[in-house]
Amino acid sequence: MKLPITTSPPPTLPVLPLPKTWLRRLLDETRTRILLLYAATLLSAIAVSIPLFRYFLFSEIDARVRSDLRAERAAFQAAYDDWEAQSPSDQPALTRFIDDYFASKIPEDDNFHIVLLDGDIYRSNPRALPEILQIDSDLMQAILTYDTAVEDSVATNAPEIGRILYKTTLIRDADASRGTFVAVHLSAGEQSEALVGVWVFFKVASGVVVIAFVLAWLGSRQLLKPVQQLSTAAKEINEKTLSQRLEVQGSGELAELAKTFNAMMDRVQHAFETQQRFINDASHELRTPLTIIQGHLEIMDDDPEEQAETIALVMDELERMGRFVSDLLLLAKSERPDFLQLEMIDVPTFMEALFAKVGTLAERTWQLQNLEQGTLVADRLRLTGALINLAQNAAQHTQPDALIEIGVERLNQKLRFWVRDTGSGISAADQAHIFDRFARASHTRRRSEGAGLGLAIVKAIAEAHGGHVELTSQLGVGSTFSVILPFEPLLEKPA
Numbered sequence: 001m002k003l004p005i006t007t008s009p010p011p012t013l014p015v016l017p018l019p020k021t022w023l024r025r026l027l028d029e030t031r032t033r034i035l036l037l038y039a040a041t042l043l044s045a046i047a048v049s050i051p052l053f054r055y056f057l058f059s060e061i062d063a064r065v066r067s068d069l070r071a072e073r074a075a076f077q078a079a080y081d082d083w084e085a086q087s088p089s090d091q092p093a094l095t096r097f098i099d100d101y102f103a104s105k106i107p108e109d110d111n112f113h114i115v116l117l118d119g120d121i122y123r124s125n126p127r128a129l130p131e132i133l134q135i136d137s138d139l140m141q142a143i144l145t146y147d148t149a150v151e152d153s154v155a156t157n158a159p160e161i162g163r164i165l166y167k168t169t170l171i172r173d174a175d176a177s178r179g180t181f182v183a184v185h186l187s188a189g190e191q192s193e194a195l196v197g198v199w200v201f202f203k204v205a206s207g208v209v210v211i212a213f214v215l216a217w218l219g220s221r222q223l224l225k226p227v228q229q230l231s232t233a234a235k236e237i238n239e240k241t242l243s244q245r246l247e248v249q250g251s252g253e254l255a256e257l258a259k260t261f262n263a264m265m266d267r268v269q270h271a272f273e274t275q276q277r278f279i280n281d282a283s284h285e286l287r288t289p290l291t292i293i294q295g296h297l298e299i300m301d302d303d304p305e306e307q308a309e310t311i312a313l314v315m316d317e318l319e320r321m322g323r324f325v326s327d328l329l330l331l332a333k334s335e336r337p338d339f340l341q342l343e344m345i346d347v348p349t350f351m352e353a354l355f356a357k358v359g360t361l362a363e364r365t366w367q368l369q370n371l372e373q374g375t376l377v378a379d380r381l382r383l384t385g386a387l388i389n390l391a392q393n394a395a396q397h398t399q400p401d402a403l404i405e406i407g408v409e410r411l412n413q414k415l416r417f418w419v420r421d422t423g424s425g426i427s428a429a430d431q432a433h434i435f436d437r438f439a440r441a442s443h444t445r446r447r448s449e450g451a452g453l454g455l456a457i458v459k460a461i462a463e464a465h466g467g468h469v470e471l472t473s474q475l476g477v478g479s480t481f482s483v484i485l486p487f488e489p490l491l492e493k494p495a
Contacts, residue, residue, distance in 0.1 A: 035220065069111070112185075113184075115182075116179055132158070159188060248262070347415070358392075358406065365401055365403045369407035379461075387483065390483070394420075425478055426479055435456060462485065
């Protein structure tokens with residue numbers, strides 16, 4: 001019996017990425033890409049500017065040549081007019097005039113002066129003429145037919161000639177024989193020189209771009225140093241290195257980027273430290289009642305009386321945990337836009353109702369001061385809870401029958417609610433963080449039975465209304481907590 005033979009494909013090896021070469025790493029750098037784009041832009045601009053440069057250069061040459069030809073024709077015309085104005089007895093022959101004039105005038109480079117008499121070339125300067133200016137050429141035969149002064153140009157296919165620009169003037173002698181003075185320019189020479197200039201311009205401009213690119217690439221390392229530091233710092237940051245900051249140098253966008261990064265890291269570090277403290281404190285506050293509950297349940301026996309005491313203690317601890325969780329939820333909700341339910345509040349009525357509630361908190365001498373008239377836009381329940389928290393805090397830090405005042409007064413466009421006690425007071429060191437979560441004063445007569453969230457809740461409620469809280473306290477004298485609110489809270493929190 002033959003067993004079936006199965007084959008499996010050979011295992012495939014993972015394809016590992018090839019290590020980057022120095023050229024690839026160089027091209028991957030942002031500064032190289034920016035500078036390459038900059039160099040490409042400059043070279044493109046040069047490539048576009050060269051035809052424009054050539055066009056305008058040739059236009060300038062053409063205009064100058066035409067101006068020179070006009071001047072040469074005008075000079076001949078003036079000399080001819082002087083000759084023609086002489087009396088017949090004093091007037092030399094036309095050929096003598098032409099010989100004298102050609103002997104004294106030398107044309108510009110690539111220019112030719114030609115005089116045609118009796119259908120042939122009588123005199124030229126220079127004497128050697130190119131083939132296209134010989135008498136049998138089409139151009140010269142056409143000029144012989146002109147009966148008026150002409151200014152024109154002719155394009156040729158000969159690279160050594162280029163375009164021909166010419167201007168003519170008619171002349172006559174005493175026998176009415178007609179002749180023509182021709183000023184001619186061949187553009188090939190100056191165009192060749194212009195093209196050499198264009199090529200030199202291109203080489204110089206390209207060299208300048210290359211040198212500028214290299215220098216800019218080297219100098220950009222220092223300019224982009226904050227970005228490199230930012231990348232390095234971002235790679236090194238973790239929960240143990242949140243203190244990493246960038247060195248800010250100079251001014252401008254990169255310095256502003258470094259400042260923004262440092263400010264962001266300050267906020268991140270503060271938020272992380274606050275979160276860590278919050279987690280540590282919250283876990284401690286929850287662990288304590290759980291430990292108490294677990295310990296009493298473990299030692300509880302069958303004695304009904306002991307069981308009843310244990311159940312009462314467990315319920316009390318569970319109630320404390322419930323209040324703690326409610327406070328945490330309240331603080332979490334304070335960041336939401338729908339945290340407040342605003343309404344119009346009559347201040348005197350509100351204060352009287354509040355005073356009736358706080359009077360049941362403890363056996364203290366409660367007083368209501370400065371019953372301000374008017375109305376306030378606020379969340380009645382949240383504001384009541386904040387002021388009751390302050391009143392309860394004052395009751396916990398005062399002895400029976402101690403004086404506690406509650407009042408309200410107008411401060412320009414704001415209302416100030418206050419709770420003043422005659423307790424032990426709060427030290428200056430504790431005042432700096434008394435409104436933080438889980439904070440308790442360390443030098444008070446006794447510590448609060450709560451979790452240290454009451455004043456943090458008061459602060460959150462005040463800030464949600466667009467207001468703030470203030471504290472003035474002196475050890476052995478007492479404390480005054482104030483909640484200062486605008487008459488109408490801001491609809492949006494400032495950024």
